[in-house]
Amino acid sequence: MSLAVAMAATCLALTGAASPSQARTPATSTSATQAASAAAQRADENCGAGEICFWHDRNYSGTPWRWSPASGYRDMPSNLHDHVYSFKANANACFIDWSPQEKRPVVSGDYAQAYDTNFGKRIDAVGPTC
Secondary structure, eight states, X not given: OOHHHHHHHHHHHHHTOSSHHHHSXXXXXXXXXXXXXXXXXXXXXXXXXXXXXXXSSGGGOSOOEEEOGGGOSEXXXXXXXXXOOEEEESSOEEEEEETTEEEEEEOTTOEESOGGGTGGGTOOEEESOO
């Protein structure tokens, strides 16, 4: 990886945005690549079309909480309030933190295996629009 690419990835990760390239770091070994692939497959198997799935743990571990735009605005369940450590978006939405107020648009295709390094430690709610 070039220095420019590494610096760009670091800068993007520090912004805390929801998109996948900003919420995870590149794998550095074959075993890390295989683990990341298994985690992504697990997320795909557990999150249906038109849903956003939230996990309490990194790497899509455990049972996801599912949300869809038809559900409207929802506060995060107590176990996920300020504790979304991975997510997969198969729908557009808005992640919301109330104090201080900040909203993050999310588009279908966004995901994070380690969102606790970003907005996952702040998310209070999800809604269909920002």
